[in-house]
Amino acid sequence: MRKCWVLLICGALLVIPCLAAAIDLNNIHINGFLSQGYMNSSSNNFLADSQNGTFQLNEAGLTITSQIDSKLRLGVQFLSRDLGEEGNNEVLLDWAFADYRYRDWLGIRLGKAKLPIGLYNEGRDSDFLRPMAFLPQSIYDENKRNLLVAAMGAHLYGNIPCGTLGDIDYQAFYGEINFDDDSGQWRAVELNAQQIISKRNQILQSQGSDVRLALDDFDIDNDWVYGASLIYNTPLDGLRFGFSWFEGTSDFDIKVLNLSSGQVTEEDGQDRNKHFWVLSLEYATPLFTIASEYSESQPIKKVMGITISDQTTQSWYGMLTWRVMEQVSLSLLYDVFYADKDDKDGDGFVAKGMPDYYGWRKDLGVGVRYDVNYNWVLKAEYHDVNGASLNLPLYNLPDATQEDWNYYILKASFNF
Amino acid sequence: MKTICYIAFFLLIAAGACWAEDVVLVTHPNNQINSLKMQEVKNIFLGKKSSWADGQNIVVFIQQDNGATTTFSKEYLSKSSQQFFTYWKKALFTGTGNPPIILGNDSEMKAFISAKTSSIGYISSDALDGSVKELKIIDKD
Numbered sequence: 001m002r003k004c005w006v007l008l009i010c011g012a013l014l015v016i017p018c019l020a021a022a023i024d025l026n027n028i029h030i031n032g033f034l035s036q037g038y039m040n041s042s043s044n045n046f047l048a049d050s051q052n053g054t055f056q057l058n059e060a061g062l063t064i065t066s067q068i069d070s071k072l073r074l075g076v077q078f079l080s081r082d083l084g085e086e087g088n089n090e091v092l093l094d095w096a097f098a099d100y101r102y103r104d105w106l107g108i109r110l111g112k113a114k115l116p117i118g119l120y121n122e123g124r125d126s127d128f129l130r131p132m133a134f135l136p137q138s139i140y141d142e143n144k145r146n147l148l149v150a151a152m153g154a155h156l157y158g159n160i161p162c163g164t165l166g167d168i169d170y171q172a173f174y175g176e177i178n179f180d181d182d183s184g185q186w187r188a189v190e191l192n193a194q195q196i197i198s199k200r201n202q203i204l205q206s207q208g209s210d211v212r213l214a215l216d217d218f219d220i221d222n223d224w225v226y227g228a229s230l231i232y233n234t235p236l237d238g239l240r241f242g243f244s245w246f247e248g249t250s251d252f253d254i255k256v257l258n259l260s261s262g263q264v265t266e267e268d269g270q271d272r273n274k275h276f277w278v279l280s281l282e283y284a285t286p287l288f289t290i291a292s293e294y295s296e297s298q299p300i301k302k303v304m305g306i307t308i309s310d311q312t313t314q315s316w317y318g319m320l321t322w323r324v325m326e327q328v329s330l331s332l333l334y335d336v337f338y339a340d341k342d343d344k345d346g347d348g349f350v351a352k353g354m355p356d357y358y359g360w361r362k363d364l365g366v367g368v369r370y371d372v373n374y375n376w377v378l379k380a381e382y383h384d385v386n387g388a389s390l391n392l393p394l395y396n397l398p399d400a401t402q403e404d405w406n407y408y409i410l411k412a413s414f415n416f
Numbered sequence: 417m418k419t420i421c422y423i424a425f426f427l428l429i430a431a432g433a434c435w436a437e438d439v440v441l442v443t444h445p446n447n448q449i450n451s452l453k454m455q456e457v458k459n460i461f462l463g464k465k466s467s468w469a470d471g472q473n474i475v476v477f478i479q480q481d482n483g484a485t486t487t488f489s490k491e492y493l494s495k496s497s498q499q500f501f502t503y504w505k506k507a508l509f510t511g512t513g514n515p516p517i518i519l520g521n522d523s524e525m526k527a528f529i530s531a532k533t534s535s536i537g538y539i540s541s542d543a544l545d546g547s548v549k550e551l552k553i554i555d556k557d
Contacts, residue, residue: 029514070467104465104467122506126510157512
């Protein structure tokens with residue numbers, strides 16, 4: 001069934017380039033996109049088996065929308081993506097909702113909709129919407145995509161004119177999400193559970209016990225997410241400020257198997273994404289764009305009675321994009337993440353027997369984007385990274401992560 | 417260093433040279449609206465204002481990536497044409513809005529505008545004729 005969907009989407013995307021334009025059928029609009037990248041890294045794997053070079057970096061989407069009347073709009077987008085172990089080109093419902101725009105200042109979307117976190121989260125799956133292949137990871141961590149990308153629920157939105165002072169875009173949402181079992185979020189908690197069980201086995205062994213434990217089953221259930229976003233579009237053309245905020249709670253069900261007796265015991269855990277907020281600034285002119293965002297969050301994660309994290313993280317980045325010609329732009333990015341804003345040297349990790357550089361991630365990236373025409377975009381970029389935070393151990397052998405590493409990406413995208 | 421300066425200067429000149437054509441905003445001759453403020457133009461073409469004062473839905477037409485669009489997006493929206501199209505692609509692929517209908521050239525624009533009273537679009541000033549009405553911009557520099 002999955003292959004059928006992939007073939008269907010790929011077939012559509014192969015045929016439609018001949019048209020290079022959206023398909024309009026009696027007020028039903030069909031659009032889509034397809035991107036394929038190649039990523040290679042040195043010293044560490046990043047999001048995939050990238051040290052050997054990987055083509056597991058693609059997205060394909062098919063969007064169907066219809067304006068029912070002047071206020072009501074229906075839309076759905078199917079998305080197939082692959083990023084290392086995540087996605088595997090399974091076709092999923094990316095978003096689907098009914099949008100009722102009562103006035104320009106008040107509308108409501110009911111269904112599954114993208115979450116307005118920071119300036120760019122909503123567009124994170126469409127490669128051609130951003131200057132680089134990935135959004136800055138300190139705030140738009142690919143491992144947390146499943147948690148942050150979209151929610152099933154109610155979303156209010158609108159635009160409030162402020163006369164000569166500009167205008168304000170607002171959004172607010174409440175809903176819940178479904179975790180995919182191949183998502184970074186899922187695998188990170190599963191790894192936490194396995195590490196805890198491994199430590200318990202070491203203790204049992206040191207006590208002379210023959211009992212050995214193993215992870216039998218694992219499940220994540222999201223209770224709710226909610227949040228809001230305000231973007232102030234100033235009277236100065238291209239200058240906007242934003243503030244967004246997100247909260248969410250998920251429960252873990254963990255089944256531990258006693259390999260000696262065959263008995264299964266149930267344990268639990270919880271992930272409380274507390275006070276995740278982002279301050280944003282963007283100044284865009286036809287020749288250049290400057291963007292910077294600052295964020296903090298307090299992810300309180302407990303697994304099987306052990307507190308995995310309760311520190312306040314700190315993230316920020318600055319990005320300059322210079323459009324050297326109408327079709328060519330160069331980008332420079334400096335992106336910083338600290339797992340604990342009060343422990344920037346990583347002493348807490350050292351105390352737990354881990355390297356200090358698990359406490360940060362600093363990414364200096366340069367990239368070029370070439371808009372071949374309305375439909376095609378090509379990108380090439382290089383990143384020099386210091387630090388192994390943001391779940392790098394998920395993609396590397398235990399204790400094999402390196403402090404200094406780099407990666408480059410080549411990517412082509414098509415949209416119609 | 418000198419070479420880099422020359423290249424940067426050339427690229428800036430090349431980027432600036434793309435904007436040469438004069439464009440005018442147009443609507444149906446029977447549309448009651450005769451003039452707009454710049455902020456209104458921005459809000460209409462960025463999808464933030466969706467109805468005229470009489471309550472009719474605004475139907476927005478734009479042109480493909482050509483000289484008229486390059487001039488219009490820079491002078492009226494302070495964006496490059498690529499930024500303008502990316503803005504609407506974001507709305508389309510995130511579900512937050514339906515992009516305007518993209519037309520091929522001035523002739524096509526005039527044909528569509530003259531068929532819809534509540535429409536708005538832009539054409540090269542050279543192409544202006546009686547089939548459409550020019551909208552004056554009150555506070556344009």
